Amino acid sequence: MTGPVQVLVIGFEAPSFSGEVLAELAGLRERGVVRLVDVLLVERGDDGTFEVLDPPAGSDPDLGRIAAEVLGGGGESDGDISLDEAWSLADAVPPGGVAAVALLEHLWAEPLVAAIGRAGGRPLGELWLPAGEVPDSTVG
Incomplete structure (x- = not known):
């Protein structure tokens, strides 16, 4: 991987x-x-516990393995994962909810991240604001 990886949690009603x-x-x-x-x-x-759902029909049977390892689910699993000690998925998914937790590598950002590193900088945090919450800007 070359670009930064974002954890994106998407909730689904149905x-x-x-x-x-x-x-x-x-x-x-x-x-x-x-x-x-x-x-x-x-x-x-x-009750607040998480269960890993089977991948959709026709998907790679290993779908979700890397995400579970990165987020604290460990390697082999019996279908249940505990993310209490890692990233708090519980803050994003309400009880009774279903979610897809995607790991997205931002290919466009690799040159930017490299330039920031060469300038002596490092990421301290990030937040994505939903569309419509930022007024139009004249910058850029």
Whole structure:
């Protein structure tokens, strides 16, 4: 991997894995914008526990393995994961919710990150603001 990797959590009311999102990600990959490293599908029980869901039919059976390892699920799993000691997925997914946890490599950002490093800088944090929450700007 060359670019920074973002953890993106997307909640679903009634998941419909039609392939539309994966097709959009494939287009972004072709344009050198992002690469989908992995995606983990989880369901949070009403008691707060998480269960890893099976990948959609026709998907790679190893789908979600890398994401589970990165986020604290460990290697082999019996279907249950505990992320309490790692990144707090519980802050993002409400009890009773279903989510896709995607690892996206930002290919476009590799030269920027390298330039920041050469200038002696390092990332201290990041936050993505939803569309419509930032007024139009004259910068850039």
